[in-house]
Amino acid sequence: MKTVQRKPWGHRAYAIAYLIFLYAPIILLPVFAFNNSVILAFPLEGFTTKWFGEMWADQQMFNALRNSVTVAFSSAAISTILGLFAARASTRFRFPGKGPVVALVMLPLVLPEMILAMSLLVLFLSVGVNLSILTVILGHVLVTTPFAVAILTSAFQSLDRSLEEAAYDLGETPSSTFRLIILPLVMPGIVASFLICFTVSLDEFIISYFLSGTEPMLSAYIYGQFRFPANVPKVMALGTILVLLSVGLLALAEFYRRRGMARTGGKASGGFL
């Protein structure tokens, strides 16, 4: 047990400078959301909440938000279920072709989204599927499933296999064991996975843009608003709310993930992924 030696100031200073670099753009969001000027520049022109009011009155924004939340909810649910199957299969069983199939499931994590979006577009058009919210969900599930698999795999890995065997010895069937023993233990992982997938889907742009057809989506709506300088402060207000929402969801996800670790006796270390 060797403790950390004297802390070198160079490292700490670099770490803080790096955090400033990471947070610089995000800190500006609320600054300009409350700034009484259409132009995003310093010096600031005084405090206002009118941009929030303008955002709240924007019916187009709400239409896009409704679609995006529907998509995010559906793709988070589907990918968490698919993630459960994949994580359970890869942590509990050995079978032929495991490596390639799991790699294929995780592939969208590194594949450029443009490639995913255009390949789905080409497929849907050649089969004759009409573009709608449904096609966006199908695309988002591909992108969010790797996150679900990563989170749920670590949840299943920390599971003590002897608990499962004890249940079998006590006469439970595989399905009742799963329902009564395994599911409650990985529940925090399931909640964390759902929240992360929801956040990823809500932010996703390219697939929404390619596959939504005429349906408005939140990210595409935001992208469109940047063309009109007068609408930018309104987007800053919307962005501020979205950031708060994302951070809240993530803090909740992290809370559940750690609770899951504590429940299965594991040690909470590391972060997401």
Next chain:
Amino acid sequence: MQGSSGWARFRRSESASGLSMIAPPGIYVILLLAVPLFTVLLTSFYTDGVTETGAKAALPILTFENYAEVWTKPIYRVLMWRSLLISLSVTCITVLLAYPIAYFVSFHVAPSKKSLWLFLITIPFWTSYIIRVFLWKVVLGYNGVFSSGLEMVGITDGPMSFLTNGAVAVTVTLAHAYAPFAILPIFVALEKIDRSYLEAGQDLGETKFTTFVRVTLPLSMPGVIAAVLIVFIPTVGDYVTPDLMGGGKLPLIANAIETQMLKLQHRALGSAMAVSAMAIVALVTVLFLILNRRFLRGNSR
């Protein structure tokens, strides 16, 4: 179980349980990932044309012409080189900036605070990508935050823009966007290093610096390699950043693909561009892995 047939035995085997468990996600990715990618490959050999009803479509007349166009027209060659160069510089900058942070969190942060640091590092990544890119435009643009900041401190007099060099703006924005992707794999690799190796190194008379170069760095290389790939591959296909930061003046390969696919509806040509881009990315990836194979071999033991 001895009297049962081979099929019944297989059904009760571990392989069968595993295969039936992986089937739902497996079938999903085969139908919605493998099949679409294959369709793109097939479409890239089709001919862009007009159907009898007058709609633009990729007609199933096989040809190599799309590839001939993508590989010989100077415009596409410029786009591809530009995308590759920007991706490579983004990758270098991101990984070089990320390593010290991963090192700091792994070696100098108390174990109880590591999760908090990782959480702090990942938060910016979970906020809307488009808004983040746009905010960099606000930071670097004419009379932007950076410019007015420099003016206030007295380094410059008068507003100026840092967007005039689109490549630099795109690089900075992408380096920011992919930072957590680079930090996490390096951090994981550093965490795996047995700290007694470092003590052994120093006991044998190495200085801190030589211990780092001869022990820590080689042992963390698998993480660095993962970081390089996880940054390099997606940035080649980035669409939002060049569009917003470059103002459309500095298109990359993804913007050209979007133009062909959506605006011009040249799906065969667009597919050939995508396949070519992916082939080049795959080639660079394989070359990179071959060059670094000695670090990976040690890890797979």
